[in-house]
Structures are given as C-alpha cells and as structure tokens.
Amino acid sequence: MSKNLRITNNKFIDQTTKISFKFDGKTLYGFKGDTLASALLANNIHLVGRSFKYHRPRGIMACGSEEPNAIVQVGNDASITEPNTRATEIELYEGLEASSQNCWPSVNFDIGAVNNFFSPLIPAAFYYKTFMWPANFWKLYEYFIRKSAGLGKSPTEPDKDIYDHRYLHCDVLVVGGGISGIMAAKVAAKSNLNTVLIDDKNNLGGTTLFQKNECFKINSFYSNDWLRKEIETLNSLKNLTIKTRTSLAAYHSYNYLLARENLTDHLDLNEKRDKIRQRLWKIRAKKVIIATGAMERPLIFSNNDRPGIMLSSSIKKYIDYYGVKCGQKISLFTNNDSAYETAISLNNSGVIVNSVIDIRNKTNSLIVKQAEKLGIKIYWKSSVVNTSGYKKINSIEFMKLSDDATTVIGKKIKEKCDCLGISGGWTPRVHLFTQSGGKLKFRDVDNVFLPDKSELDQISIGSCNGDFELDDVIKNSVNLTNKFLKINNNDYENLEIISSKEIDKKNIWLLPSDKPLGKTKQFLDFQNDSTANDVKLALREGFKSIEHVKRYTTTGMATDQGKLSNMHALGIIAETAGVKMGELGTTTFRPPYTPLTFGTIVGRNVGEFFDTTRKTPIHEWHVENKAEFENVGQWKRAWYYPIGNENMHEAVQRESKAARDSAGILDASTLGKIDIQGSDASEFLNRIYTNAWSKLEIGKCRYGLMLNEDGMVYDDGVTTRLSENHYLMTTTTGGAANVLSKMEDYLQTEWPELDVYLTSVTDHYGTVSICGPNSKRILTKIIPDLDLSDKEFPHMSFKNALIDNIKCRVMRISFTGEHSYEINIQSSYAKSVWEKCFEAGKEFNITPYGTETMHLLRAEKGFIIAGQDTDGTMTPVDLQMDWIINKKKYDFIGKRSLYRSDTIREDRKQLVGLLTDDPNEILEEGAQIVSETNSQPVEMLGHVTSSYYSPNLNKSIALAVVKNGKKLKGQKMFVPMKDKNISVTITDTVFLDKENKRLNA
Amino acid sequence: MFLINCPYCGERDQSEFSAGGEAHIVRPKQPTELSDDQWAEFLFMRKNIKGVQFERWNHAHGCRKWFNMVRDTSNDKIHAVYKMGEKPPIK
C-alpha cells in the first residue's frame, strides 16, 4: 500500500484492521471501513475500466451509486460472480476478488482502444448505421462486437446464495439518512408514529457526517459534531426502526416501495456462508418522506474523462471520510462554491491544492473568503480547455472566458496535476419522486428539476427538494415534516446556524474550447461513451424528442441510467434547439434505482418452491413402482410404468394392450371434482352445459360439454346426479380451477337468483379407475355385495358402496371405451383401495397405466381431450359433436354464438381422423396438413392434434383438424415433413369398436 | 401494486385479486332474439379508457367474491368499490 496516500487521524476507517483483497488478480490491502474504490485509490489505482465504445481508459469518478466508470465484476465462482457492481458501493471484505469489466485482454492493454483513434468514424448510432447492412454479415460483426464490448460476465451456474422477501408496514417511511432524513425521522418517531428510516450506506449521516468546516456550524459545534449527537439520540426512540445498507429500489403507486437490504455483502468470505445474502422489503407506508439528497454534476469540456478526473465532492469524501488522498497535487475546476469545501479539506489534510479554476467572476461568499485566507490560488472567469495523460491525468490547460462566456480568450495556462476535481453544481435526486408518478418543475436560477405535484402521500425534503444551504436544509426540512405529519415539533426552533451562502451562480452546459467542435471529445455519458458531439449530431439529423435523442445516442442508457449525464444532455439539447429546459421535460426514470440481482427479485421462489407441486394420494405407489411422471398443470401424474429397459413407446404399447385384453388400472384423482348443491342445481347445469340435465335420473351420469360465451369448447367431463339437488361434476385436470371460477362468476354476477352452491372437492377424493373386460370380476372381489349386473348397474350410472366399511362412490363410466369403473373414496383411503384393486386384479394381469396410455386408448375411440384436440377455436359442431347440443334449450352459455355468421361457415376447421398409407408411420403432433405438394406457397389446411401407434389396431392413428374436413372423408392429404411428404387419408374419428360393444363386454 | 378495499374483507394487496374486465355489461336475457351485430356488441366490444373506468374484480385469493370498482387507469386511483348488483356510487 502506498502509505503516503493515507492520512492517519480518521475515525471512520479502522486502520488497525488490515484487509486483503484481489483486483485484476493482484493482491492488495485496505482497511476495515473502506470501499473497494477507496482501497484502490489508497493503492494509487485510478484506472479501473475501459469505456464502452472507444475503450478509453477510465478511472474512479465518484463515491456512490452514480459512479459511471468503476463498474467491476465481483467474485470468480461461476455461481456467484456478479457483473456491473459499482466499486464505490462495495464494502471491502477479506477475500474479495474483483476485476475490471469491458476490457480485453486487460485493463492496461486493451485491443479495442484502437477505436479511440478511429473515433471520427464512430459517431452516434454508429452501431445501428454500419452493422445493419448487409444483413447476413451481422453474425460476423456480432462476434467482434460481443467479444470487444461486453459489459461483464453473467454467472453460468445457479446462484448458491439465499435471498429473502419480507413485508413491512409503517406510518412513516423516511428514505435517506442524511441530516434532513435524520431530523424528519426523529420528529416523526417522537410524535408516536411508527417510523422507518432507511439508508443505503453502512451508517447514517450523509455528507454532513464528515463536514468539519468553520463555515458550517450549528450551536457553535462543527456540523459533523452536532449531527453525531443527533444520531446518538435516535437509539432511545422506540417507534423508530433504522435500516442501513438498505437501498430503495422502486417506488410504486399507493406508497408501495421495494427496498433491498444487504445482509452479508460486507462480510468476510467465510462469514457469508449459509446466511441470507439480501432481503427484499416490500413496504407499505402510510406516508413517505424522501430525503435522498443531491449528486454533484461533472463539467463538460474536452478530454474530461481521463483517470484522475473526479467529482470534487467525491475527492472530499475520500479525504475526510476514508482518509485517502486522490492525488498529491490536485487542481479543482468549478462553477459553484462547493469545490471550495474540497479545497479547504485537502488543504487541512496537507494535500497540495494547485488552484481552483472557477468559471464565475469573482465572488465573495464566506467559504471563498475562507479559501483565500488559507492561500488557495483561484483563477476567476476561467475554463479548462484540455487535459493530458493517457492512463492518468498529468496536466490541464485552461484559458480565460470571454465576457459572454461563449469563447475562451487570452493565453493558455498549463498546470501539472495528478488529479482534477470537477464540480458542475448539484442535481437533486428526484428519481424516486418521479418513479412514483410525481411531476417535476424546473428552477431556472440553478437549473434544477424539483418535485412539484404528486398523487401520493409523500414529500421531498433537503437537497433532493432543492435546498442546498445548511440553514435552509435544517429549517425547511423540519417545517415541511411538521406540516406533512400535521404535528408541531419545535426541537429545532432556536438553533444558531452559521452557513456559507452561495451568492453568484453561473452555468455553461458545454464549455467553450479553443478547438472547433468535432476536434474535441467532451464526454456526457461516461459509461456509454456518448459525447456532446453525438447529441448535437442527433439534433442535426432531425431528432427532437429527448427520449429519441437518448436512444439514438445511448446517452443515459448504461447501467447507471445516466445519473451524471442526463442534465447536461438536456441542457445541450435545449441550448442547441433554442428551447427552455423546463419545457423540454426529462426522460423517464425507471426502477430499479440501482441494479438488483435476479436472486433478490425472486427470493425464495426458486427450485421446488417455484411453484406448488400437487401429488395424488396414490403418488407414493407410482414412485415405488418406477413410474415416469409428467406435469399436468401443477399435478405430477404417472405418465407410464416402464418395466426393465422398456422405453416409453414399448411401455405404452404393453399397457394399452393389457387394458383392452384384460384389465388396466389408472389413478384419475387429478380430475377436477366440483360438488354442486342447491334447489336450482339442475337449472344451473342446463345453463352451463350444452345438453339438458333436468331429466337426468338420480344415480345416473352424463357427459357434458362446456362452452365459452363465444361458442368455443372450453372444458368437458362427466357429471353425476347424486340426489335430487346434488351433483358431482368432473372437469379436466388442468381446467378445474378455471371451471370453478367461471361458474362462480356466472352465479354471482349474472344469475344471483339461482340457489346453487359450488365446492371444490378435487383434493378430498382419490379416484381409482379400473377398465377392461375383467374389470367387473375385479370389482366383485372388492365389493362382493354390490350387484354389478348391466340391469342394476348399467353404463353411465353410479352406486354408493362400502369398502371395508368406508363409504365410497362407484361410477360405471368410461374414457377408454372399455367396460370400466371409477371408485371415488376419501383421499386418505385411496392408496389402500388402489392396492386392494391391484391385488385383486393380479390373477387378471391387471396393468397400471399412465396418462400416455390413457390418451392412446381414448384416441382409438375418437374421444377428444379439451386443450389438446381443441384450442379455443373449436365449436362442438367443428368437433362433429352436434349430438350434444340441445337445440330445444332456450339458452346456455355460448348458444347464441353457435349460429353467428362465422361459426356456421361450412369450411371451418373440423375434427377428423387420419390414417397413414404406411401403417407404421407415426405422424408428429402439430404437423401441418396440405392437399398438394408441388406449388409454393402451399395452403395449410390444418394440423395433427393427436397421434399414436395403436397396438390394438396394429396401425398408426391420428386425430386432426382440417378445413372443411367433414366433407373430405376418404380424401388423400399430405403431411409435409423436413425430408418427405407423408400420404394420409381422412377418416372418421372413431377407429375402434364403432358399435360400443366393449362397454358392456 | 395497489391496495383494494374488498367490500367483504377490507383492504388487501392487489396480488390477491384478479381483474375481470369492464363492469355493467349485462348478459342479454334473450340472446336468441339478438342479431349477429347486437350479440357481437355484447360479446366482443369493451372500452379501454385512459381515465376513470368501471371494472369487475374478483377477490380470487380471498373470499372469492366478485365486486365492482371505479378506477382511474392513468394513476390507479380507486374512486369507489361496491358490491355486484349495486348501482355505482359515482358517475
């Protein structure tokens, strides 16, 4: 460590605790309390990156979130490495590894820097203009652009860290723990309001915390000493919660705010382990006080981007707070009084201040006089016109400004320096205010946008509200807070405040140069490398809207969102276009204020917690019997049960054959089950389904089709009449929740007069389905006293029964076309009933089958699956299910739509069967269907919706939707694939047992 | 994310609710007597106002009740919340 850059009498940095870290592979040392930036500066490292476009060397410029250059990659582990972090915000910890971004192969030797010498060729929108043509060259361009201009590396492995979300409710949220925020929080908490104060730094106090200057005193204390005592009293306030290292990310309507709390980022590597890294607070605040302060503006002059050129107030913080000298011989360049605070601080710490170059005519404020008294040299009415030094500034040149300040005149003075502090005045941080929908107003005297009107219960206080002088800050912050909270706190009424006041103000957005524009490079957006020239070029090319100029030049579009560049871009546009800044408006500030890592945004909702997993009560049996599972909505359903080395096709062929030859068993528990009760239940079903329900006998089941109001098929299932006013409806697995919501909607909003109650009972019952010619024999073994004769228990009927004295409902219904039964029993007994059936069926080779076999079996019978063979554009007529529409019913959902001009068209896509000429050729689901293969373009007539190889028919079968399909039965069609055209014939949708003999077998 | 004052449960976070489109579009009592155009008007035509809009909302992750809401879509300000079947308290 370069000892001579660190001053020793400093209370914020623990100089007894040495911390080692790595930057670009080199081991360096800092102290506890340092940021990565302050530690690098103490090691005399300014150069930390290359600029995006020209690859110019760039150094640390600021000390907070507005830092545009010191953007680093932290960590080299593939799962926790993080790009685009600001070195100025990273608290130093033992084991920290960071590296420069956007330089290849290294920060000191950068191949892309050749762009710098070609820079006249790289104007605004260069990338848009050049690489757009010829279009097929883009791949080549892209390779080089990506390699030379990346912005950090994304982690390639899943994030190992733990993140958390929590809610927080409070009466008053104070954002920002500087002097204004501290006073506001204290005033609020003392008035019995539940108050939360957050700040993104590791301690409270803001810039006043280290403001030890004769010109700023409160009750004869230095302002830093006074504030420290204030902070000490906060601990005694029991209504106050303080959260440090917590930055506000977003401010939404209704005072809903998101804040990110850093819990372990500052800890040593070995202390971080197994702890929650960051927590996202979801805050609901009754009232919000924004006290986010202001940030210093740079000045825009030629070569204003060299390493060693820094914001003046940042140089002050590095010396006063971190005890780090940013240089040994520092020059300052300013248009306002605050650079003099820096000059005095540097002087008091023994750093040589070459001079202060001030664009204003001589001014006599308290602080300027103080600087003069200390012998600091000031050049009035002067402007820096150039700087030198490639990897670090080594000198500046400045000249006198003309009276109208449009040109520079006289002799050029050259001054050697190793650091240049610049100050272009202050920009209130109004980002949160505008994020929340607040409108800004413009104050001409010092060119600032200030909070104006807001719809929300909030105020801005302190310098984010345009108060820049200590006495104004104190007086106005307390007054505004009192008024806002409707209280009358007088703790701060009789303070004796000494505060230097700025008397003269002067601002030039683009400083004049002795060289013509175009021969100079005055950077506006340091991270995205856009210059004043770029903005002027955009205006010449006809761009007028600030939003368009921003996108064309990329000004303000880097990861810092133009925190430093926006005001100057606006100023230059306004000047060039001859409009007032207040009328120009600003670009939109979007959340997050500083980048948020995805881990924080998703919190605990990762891996198995990403979504609910629903398992049937029989799930464990499927697992034990080696089932493969498929996801159906949130459900895990047994897909097929491979034996030995069987693949899916082999397993499904075996299962399908067994179910038709002897017996199969299926877990149907996931089907949606809705209990419908009430004296109007039958009438309700009449309106919901397309067919009639009033005459369904008690104990009978009926298949129903549900439409949307537009006439399109929505869901289907079998509903059983359990008693006069009691039905049990089944829905598709995926549609259950939506069907219930839809029915509730109609009941509550359209037909509130109906006496009907709906209850979801999907999870309450497990459903075991046994099918096949031996299903009756198996059921007899389990429920011997149930008469299973066709007369007593015919197809589409139901019986109450007892299994081991447990009540269950048995339905004789079939989705496979086989003789089959569904046993519905309280979930907790479902697995034992399943095992019982399996045991009883062993002598019949009962075979468990999964969803794939179920789909195959029903396709053999031409039964549709809503959502697979339908897609929201199919009417029952399109499905050739005209029989299910009861034309006599006065109304049902979707009825009127069935004879709209569009739905009665005869050439709609209709459901048909497809048989391939080659019975072994299995079509791909989703494949297109055409009638000829020679012409291009060819008309797409439809597509395959379901396709299987049927082991029971020994051929491939498919369902498809085809334009005018009903009339095309028997016709040849083609299914064009990548390497061939498959010949198919349009057929009926029922492939097996057209007479339904098997149902009663 | 706004707060909605469910008429049955009180103030809850927006994430508990689902929106159900424009309110006060009554399903025709005799759809069969409507022309294609009239039916299409009911079926498809919805306003999408920048400003004060009457909407249906459902407390989907709460009491599951449907209700009406008057919301300014430009700033999400909720002017009124009222039960199904009730007349809007403001115009």
Ligand SMILES: [Zn+2]
């Ligand atoms: Zn509710």
